[in-house]
Amino acid sequence: MKVAIIGAGAMGSLFGGSLAGVVDEVCLYSTNKAYVEAVNKNGLIMTQGDNKWVVKARATSNPAEIGEADVAIIYVKYTGTRQAVQDAMVSCVTLNTMVVTLQNGIGNVDIIKEYIPEDQIVYGLSTLTSDVKAPGHIEMTTLSKVGTSMWPLNGVVTPKLEKLVDLMNQVNLNADIAPDVNERIWRKLMVNACENTLCAILKVNVTDLMINTPESYEIARQIIFEVSDVARAKGMNISREEALKHVMKVTYAVPGHVPSMVFDILNKKKTEIGCINEAIANEGKKLGVPTPAVETIARLIRALEANYDRTIKHHR
Incomplete structure (x- = not known):
């Protein structure tokens, strides 16, 4: 499975960095060129207290370099949603791509629906937290077990969504498929x-x-x-x-x-x-x-x- 993170900030990096060890490839897309340069040079640095991991993943700020993905996770702020989806569609999103939004608030799905068919969209939330410490370095700040919940917009749970949830749970992202999302x-x-x-x-x-x-x-x-x-x-x-x-x-x-x-x-x-x-x-x-x-x-x-x-x- 190839996963693209569209918006590799604090939370996008948390998900992308965590998944990097259990999927075939992760591409971290960010318009922050300092972030892209740092990740490509030094890897993505992930810390939690005294623990430190360095994750090797590909980062880019060029939409054409993302490439086709099985899963695209939109993790930009609400104000950047429209542009993020447009960027993802340059090379990342095909008719076979599952587009996941775990963004804050309400209203992001309405924007995504303007570009992506409903049967490709999965929406939800995560109560995990992460802070940016420096370009290419995030600090995971969640101490107790909180989770990530997802549900397909058309209500049809696919094998691809089930596989994604399984992969997320392998790396402690605590995911579930939640009808009450x-x-x-x-x-x-x-x-x-x-x-x-x-x-x-x-x-x-x-x-x-x-x-x-x-x-x-x-x-x-x-x-x-x-x-x-x-x-x-x-x-x-x-x-x-x-x-x-x-x-x-x-x-x-x-x-x-x-x-x-x-x-x-x-x-x-x-x-x-x-x-x-x-x-x-x-x-x-x-x-x-x-x-x-x-x-x-x-x-x-x-x-x-x-x-x-x-x-x-x-x-x-």
Whole structure:
């Protein structure tokens, strides 16, 4: 099996690097040329605490060099989904390619469907975490067993999907085929809507946000409750109390983790707020469920993006 990772950032590299030892070939596609150069020269460096692995894999920033793949895993941020799919179609995606999205938020599948037939698309999520330490070096930050869930968009489980899940489980990606994947996606949205955003605004890690600072915990709790309200209105059996317990369980599983939105803000880049808080608020409006905290945080993130070039600099 040949696997192409379209978007080899922190999470794409985690999946690509992990799978490299059990598949025939992995190609890591990234528009970050420093990453591509580092991986091709030194291998992909993967660390977890004191443990270190160096994975040999091919990396490229040229869509034509990806080549045909049996599986293409889209792992770019929401804002880059359309371009990523277009790039993948240059040489990677054929009529026999299974296209998998494990991206954050909701809305990515709608974009992918514009280009790829539904019977080739598999969607889901992963609650594993990873941070970029340097070009070509990631740090795996998940301490307890969390997983990766997938489901075919047309509801038909194929031998190729079963094989991919088996390969993922051989390298501790903890994958399963989950008919209830939509509910699991909304559970992850509960985490993303409060932790990704508030960590980015406050410039802290998830432990400091949720455990060490009561004031930010209270804001996060209100966001979690609102996301739970929307999920229940959509027919999912997720109470407010259960939602809060889930987010805290994930938080304790990834101590010190810094969500990627923090780096987006620090590096003055567009964030994924459109497929997280804004998407949740839009669902709430459709269903008549108020989401004032979710919407306020979305506006704050948009305000930060709008003022990247006007931020006051500190002078002593």
